[in-house]
Amino acid sequence: MRIKYLYLLIILITSCTSLSKSKSPSYCSFPENSPYPGGLINYSLNTERKYLEKNLRVKDLEFSICKELGSPKSLLIPIPLTFEEDRVSIFFSDQLISSIDIESRDYRESRITISNQDFVSPPNAMLERIKEEYSQSISAKNVFNLKKNTSKEMIIPLEGIMSSEYGVKRFINEQPRNRHIGLDIAAAEGRPIFAPLNGKVILAGNFFYKGNVIFIDHGNGLVSSYSHLSKKLVDLNQIVTAGDNIGLVGSTGRVTGPHLHWEVYFLGIPINPEIFIKN
Ligand SMILES: [Zn+2]
Structure with a gap:
């Protein structure tokens, strides 16, 4: 009887860990959003909307689209150390979808x-x-x-x-x-x-x-x-x-x-x- 309970417990534990694994945080949520010169913007796309990748654009900066299971999850935008603008604009087609403030950093x-x-x-x-x-x-x-x-x-x-x-x-x-x-x-x-x-x-x-x-x-x-x-x-x-x-x-x-x-x-x-x- 005790062994039976032990089996049940093991099954319960393994099913819980596999559940938490499937829910584990996405690859695209790392690194965290660090919007400053020398950092990187991690902008989460609104998953309610369908974004055609070719229509996403970031003004003045290079970016890459992070995908999980084939669907776009976030935009990763590295900010050069020499970047002097105080915001970065993200567009879908010609529509502004976000404007992100760039924090200043005092480098010694x-x-x-x-x-x-x-x-x-x-x-x-x-x-x-x-x-x-x-x-x-x-x-x-x-x-x-x-x-x-x-x-x-x-x-x-x-x-x-x-x-x-x-x-x-x-x-x-x-x-x-x-x-x-x-x-x-x-x-x-x-x-x-x-x-x-x-x-x-x-x-x-x-x-x-x-x-x-x-x-x-x-x-x-x-x-x-x-x-x-x-x-x-x-x-x-x-x-x-x-x-x-x-x-x-x-x-x-x-x-x-x-x-x-x-x-x-x-x-x-x-x-x-x-x-x-x-x-
Ligand atoms: Zn060095």
Whole structure:
């Protein structure tokens, strides 16, 4: 008799978990709406209405339509760090369906000193190499491979200290430089770096500025990169699973100490990696 009850209980528990699984939050509800420069708008479409995808339009910005079970669920709109408008308009055909306020963000300034002059103004002999590496990076970050129902939730790729956040306005030897479009995590040389999400290695090289670098395509326009590694542990075209050890912390390329420089791109636009981290 007791065994019978136990069976009943097990059946009840498993049917409840499968019920909660089928109701689990959608892939398209992540990342959360973060409407600021360097963030990403996640606009939920009204499911009561039928939207023809080709008639959806976002003024001034790139966007992608997130679908579940074949039907459009939300618009994902990455906002460049340099975006200066205070709202973003979404249209269906010629009808305005939403106008989203863009919040302002105060990104701090950072001043660093680099004594190796080659990294401040690279010698002419290096310019060709830098140009080629730049164009390889551009191609990698713009990769778009359609993948059905994939999560965008990432685990942190390295345990360490966040030494420079995304968006910082940088000055090298008092000269204004490009904004910091990644997140720096400082850790001891040789510490393992993990793939934060499933994907495929689409670029692996040794670059002048980035040092040993890996780019991973996670599908649907989401790409991430890992710079300054002491060692790469994956090869080009290798499929990686979240949690795989892809490389080791190092100080190759232009650095002031061992750390990981982590970038996350969506539709080719560098976005604050923090918004993709689970919890
Ligand atoms: Zn960095």
